Amino acid sequence: MPGSKRISNQTIEMEIYNTFERLNQKKTLTMAEFLKEFDATQFQTRKYRTIKFSYESLIRLVLFQKLKGIKFYTKLTKYLRRNPSERVKLGFSETPNRAQIGYFINHILDNETNEILNFTAAKIEEISEKFGILLDVNTLKPEPLKETKERNQYLQKNNKIKEICRLFKNRFSPFINLNLKNNAIYKKHQFLDLLIHMSMTRDFAENGSKTYKELRGNRNPDADTLLYHLKNYTDSKDLHRMFTTLFEIIWEMARKTNLFDIKKHYDVAIDFTEWYFYGDRGTQMVVGKEPDRGTSKCYKFATINIVESGKRFTLLALPVGSFDVKEDVLRRLLSYAMERIKIRRVYVDRGFCDANSIKTFNNLHLKYLMPATKISTIRSILDIAVPPCIVKDFEMKDTSFNLVIVEEEDNNGIMVKRAFATNETFEENDVALTERLFALYGKRWGIETSYRVKKHSYLPKTTSKNYQIRLFYFMFSVLLYNLWILADILIWLALFGDVKEGHLVTSKYFGTVLYMIDPGG
Numbered sequence: 133m134p135g136s137k138r139i140s141n142q143t144i145e146m147e148i149y150n151t152f153e154r155l156n157q158k159k160t161l162t163m164a165e166f167l168k169e170f171d172a173t174q175f176q177t178r179k180y181r182t183i184k185f186s187y188e189s190l191i192r193l194v195l196f197q198k199l200k201g202i203k204f205y206t207k208l209t210k211y212l213r214r215n216p217s218e219r220v221k222l223g224f225s226e227t228p229n230r231a232q233i234g235y236f237i238n239h240i241l242d243n244e245t246n247e248i249l250n251f252t253a254a255k256i257e258e259i260s261e262k263f264g265i266l267l268d269v270n271t272l273k274p275e276p277l278k279e280t281k282e283r284n285q286y287l288q289k290n291n292k293i294k295e296i297c298r299l300f301k302n303r304f305s306p307f308i309n310l311n312l313k314n315n316a317i318y319k320k321h322q323f324l325d326l327l328i329h330m331s332m333t334r335d336f337a338e339n340g341s342k343t344y345k346e347l348r349g350n351r352n353p354d355a356d357t358l359l360y361h362l363k364n365y366t367d368s369k370d371l372h373r374m375f376t377t378l379f380e381i382i383w384e385m386a387r388k389t390n391l392f393d394i395k396k397h398y399d400v401a402i403d404f405t406e407w408y409f410y411g412d413r414g415t416q417m418v419v420g421k422e423p424d425r426g427t428s429k430c431y432k433f434a435t436i437n438i439v440e441s442g443k444r445f446t447l448l449a450l451p452v453g454s455f456d457v458k459e460d461v462l463r464r465l466l467s468y469a470m471e472r473i474k475i476r477r478v479y480v481d482r483g484f485c486d487a488n489s490i491k492t493f494n495n496l497h498l499k500y501l502m503p504a505t506k507i508s509t510i511r512s513i514l515d516i517a518v519p520p521c522i523v524k525d526f527e528m529k530d531t532s533f534n535l536v537i538v539e540e541e542d543n544n545g546i547m548v549k550r551a552f553a554t555n556e557t558f559e560e561n562d563v564a565l566t567e568r569l570f571a572l573y574g575k576r577w578g579i580e581t582s583y584r585v586k587k588h589s590y591l592p593k594t595t596s597k598n599y600q601i602r603l604f605y606f607m608f609s610v611l612l613y614n615l616w617i618l619a620d621i622l623i624w625l626a627l628f629g630d631v632k633e634g635h636l637v638t639s640k641y642f643g644t645v646l647y648m649i650d651p652g653g
Contacts (some may be wrong), residue, residue: 139174144527147171148259163199164218166256167192175245189223192251196222198253205230207607237287288642293645296619301651306379306617311364312639318353321415323361323652328647330592330639331605331612340564340592365600368417372451379448382614383472389625391443397476401439401576402465404428404452404483407606413521416599417453420585430603435610436465439479439575442631445617447472451603458603460490466496477501477556483554487529494531494555503534504551513537522560526553534558538566589613589639616642637642 151170172191193445202208212219217229236608296511301321310323325348330340335430337355345352386392398521409418409429418459421430432452438445448468452461462484469475478493478500485505504510513523514537521533536552552573558565590609594601616639624631 139248141251143174144248145255145259147174148252148255152259152269161260162218162221163196164215164221166260167196168221168223170195175248184232185228185236186223187240190228190233190240192222193224193228193233194237194249195253195256198249199256200271205233208233241322248446289623289636292623293619293642294649295477296622297642297646297649298647299514299649300619301617301649304378304381304611307374307381309374311361318357322352323358325647326358327592327608328612329591330610330642332647334589334591334593336593336595358549359596359601362604363598363602364603366599368451368603371603372598372607375449375611378611379446379614382611383445383447386443386445386618386621389621391621391631392473394474397474398443399439399477399479400436400447400469400473400475401479402434402436402462402484403431403481403576404434404463406432407602410595411597417451417595417602419452419454428611431599431606433606434461434465436469440475441633443617444619445614449607451606458484458486458494462489462492463496466492466498470496477572479573481576487531490528490531490533490553490555499554499556501533501552501554501556501569503573504553506551510535510551517549519549520562520565521562522558536560536565538569540566540570590643601651612646613639613641615646 151166153168155166170192172195176187181302197208200211202211209227209230212222214225229435237246253393300325302371305320305324308320308324312318312319312320312323325646326344329335329344329347330337333340333343335343337358341353341355341358345354394397406421407430408425409415409431410427410428411429413420413429418429421428421432421433421589433449434452435449436447438447448465450461466475466478475498477496480489480500480502482503482505484490485502506514507528510526513535517523517537519537519539521537523537524533525532533553533555534557536554536558537549538552539547539549541544542548552569558569560567590612592605592609594605596602598627616637619642620637621637622633623636627636
C-alpha cells in the first residue's frame, strides 16, 4: 500500500519472543491465551472503518484461524460459539458471523498484510517450540462425528489417524535432540522415520536402514550415521530428561481431552522390566538377574502405568542401576504420579513384598495390593489356613499388613492357595472375596500388556554395549507406546465421543502411518 508503513518481520519476531517470555511459566498454552497477550495493534497500517468489531480483535481472529487450521468461516463461528471463554480472550463480546469475518479478510486485509499474518502464524509455532511451550491444536478437541455407515467410518478413522500422526511429527520432533549440526546431510525427520521403522520391524540399525532405503529411497541415513549421532550423547541424565519432557507433553495433551477427571482416583501399577545383556558384567548400568536364556545380566528399567482401560499411559520410566535402591525408585515413581493424578490403589508384584517397600506405601498414604512373598512364616500360615481367611496386622520386621488368603483352581484342576499383602480392609465372610481380589489384581496385567507392546512392537534390536544407545532405544519405545495410546484415545473421541474397551488402532498400523506420513502434507 503506497505511503503506508509496514511492520517488519524483525518487529513481529521480537513481539512474539516478548509475549512468550511473559508466559514462560506455562508448559501448555491455548492459542487464545497467547493471542490475548500478543500486541496486534501494530498490524493496522491505515484508518479502519469499524464494522462492529475492532481491527485488533479481527487480526487476532485471523491468526487464531490460521494457527488452529480452521478452513471455513462457518466452522470458525461455530467454534467460537462453543468456546465463549476463548472468544472473549480474542476480544469479542459476541460471536462475529461468517459474513463479517469474510468481509474483513476479503475487503479490509490486502495481500501484503495477509502474507505478514502467514509469517506471524508460522513464527508463533516455531518460537513456541524453542520455549518448550505446547500450543493447543484443533485435533486435541475433536467433535464426535455423526453415526455413519461402516465404510464411511473406516475412511474417517484412516483420515483421522493420518491427521494425528502428522500432528505428532510436527509437535514432538522439535523436542528430540539428535545432536545434529547445522550442516548435517540428513534432516531430523529422516532419522526419526528410520528409528520408527527399526522399532516397528524390531530390527538392528544395519539391516533396518537397508530395508528402510528399499521403502523410501537411498537418500536416507545409514546405520553408521544414526549410531554416530546416538553415541554423541554425553550425559544419560540429559537424555532421560529429554524423554521425560516428551512424556509430560503427551500427558498434558491427554489431560486436555478431559479424559482424566481431577476429582477421580485412578489405579496404577509399578514393575521392573529387564533387557537381557550378554557382554561384560562391568558394562555401564548392567545389573545382575536370575539366570535365564543363557545370561545372568541385563539392563533394568522401572515404570509406573495407569492401568484403567483405555487410559494405560506410562507416566514415567526410570533406568535402574546397581546402586539404585528399590524403595527410592518406588518413591520417585509414586511421587511423580501423585503430582499428576489421585491414586486409588497401587498394584505391584511380590518383588515389592518387603518391609521397606511397604513402609514407602504407608508413608505416602497409598493403598496397595500384591502377592505375598512366600517366606517361612507365610508358608506356615498357608499350610493350616482354610481359605478364604484374613490375618490382620501380619508383622514383617518393623511393619505390618493384612494377609489375605484365597484359593483358585490351577490349569490341572487342583485348588491352590494364594496369599496377598495389602493395607486395605477386606471381609473374609464376603462370599465374593476371591473373585473380588483376583478381579482387582487382574488390573496389574495392564502394565504387562504395555511391556509386551514396547518390547514386541516398538523396541529396536541392538548388541551395542553403549548405554546411551540402549537408553535411547528403550525410552523411544515408551514414547511410541504413549503416542499410540494417545492416538487411539483421539480416534475414539473423534468417532464416538467416548473411550471404550479395546483399541480402534493397532500398534503396528499406528507406527506404520507415523513413519510413512509426510509431516508437511
